[in-house]
Amino acid sequence: MDLRQLRYFVAVATTKNFTRAAEQMHIAQPPLSRQIQLLEEELEVQLIQRNSRPVRLTEAGRLFYEQSLQVLHRVDQMKNTARQAGRNHRQSISIAYVPSTLYGGLPMVVRMFRQRYPETDVHLVDLGSIQQIGELKSGRIDLGFGRIRSNDTSVARTVLREEKLVLAIPPAWPLAAETGPVNLKDLEHQKLIVFPKEPRPSFADDVLGMLHEQGVKLAEVHEVRELHAALGLVAAEVGLCIVPAAARLRTDLVYRLIADEKATSPIILSHRLNDDSWYIVAIKQLIVEMYAQNPPWLDFQTNAFPSGLTADGAGAPFPADVEDLK
Template structure:
């Protein structure tokens, strides 16, 4: 017998390709999850998993259920939201999760344009990291997310709306504070590099490290900060240097100097994410004001 809980549990096993990892993700005991999947197979009179291989693989029937189950779950999220609005007698609501550093550039203007297209809608903004956004999208807690990481998930569609240049932030007393020429990443290998956020990972911190590694550079003197403002505070205190999105330089501070970076690959994407198969008019209104290409 198909029900929403069974479909959601099946989806977790299919995506994790492991009953153990899926049980951890669902916060249930692994034996209980295995029993639920056996009952699902018995009710459908179909074998959904090839349990004889590692990692666990889907049968042809399992692949069909995964494809259609994703659509069912997306539709149920929208249905519950619509029913909640009717039940509570509220105005329509659209919730967007966002990474803090996306709010210094073009995103605020995009949100103003979205509000203008949907004046009768309450647009709620919740700050959360990109990893949390993916789970919040799938659970229906948010309707769209603005982040900087490309996290592959079959249930989530993405659009890169900007490739934002990165800059170096240094104390006004640092040797690299002098000059207007772009700074070469190689000049930073010997510096104490302040990364943020410290957790969860992967995060923007890993993007910065990948930038160095892509140029065969390995900074070894690392200091992790909890978030952007902490990183800038450490820069001001001359505890190290940090690489930040260029729009953050709008936070003008007399004690910090911002320098461009020479490498053309020193960019960080701003990515809009939403539930795959979400066909709501509000999402269409948002996508209409957002530039970029899906991918």
């Protein structure tokens, strides 16, 4: 097996067509097909179903495709690192995020990283949680901070904390008359604003799924593209909105903590499986240090932490060691 065969296979898997793959790789189709056949013979397993149009991957082929992407990305990384070292270029990493993480710890972590590693450039990319998975596998980003859980086995995920959810309420509405926690059942027959409208699945689907599990029937669901628009519509008395606790942005609204135990949204750090790049360990270590500083948005009332956490002398929860974040 060699890298050329992997590149040929990835081209076929991506284009779903041998002819287009051959054109993409600047090779005639017969030798390309032969190389993939030799690859299958070496692996002793069929990777591609050739009798379908477009061509399809077998289950083994799908798994091999994901791993091939990782191998080729790692090779490209090695080339770029060597070239940068030879030319004395700065290293750069790309970190994707969902916008709501900007109201919690992400800005602080990035700021600490830049101070600690000034020779490394950090590029931040606004990207949905599910889209982060594909971009990690393709090598376009190096780390992702999202909120949606995924079962993709080629990506490693660490839940940094479970952020509790609050209900944003127009001040004149009856639910704003009290200040204590509110139950999801209290949203029965209410108008609800959810975000983001797209791409899906997203935080909106988590919220709607949570209400469905509780059997809550809404009067109306209004979908908007982003958090600021959602809170603006709450201020306009269009409806209510469920948001992460750190995203209580408007001062002209009433916010009530949602009492239900499952009314949380995880902050999830994702990276490629088996990626041992130095910056992953560095980011996790900085998160440990950030938690230890007990920043204002990090508290027991609005955050729940995974097992294996301890508290410092001031009572602030944080991982005892970076090993707890692996």
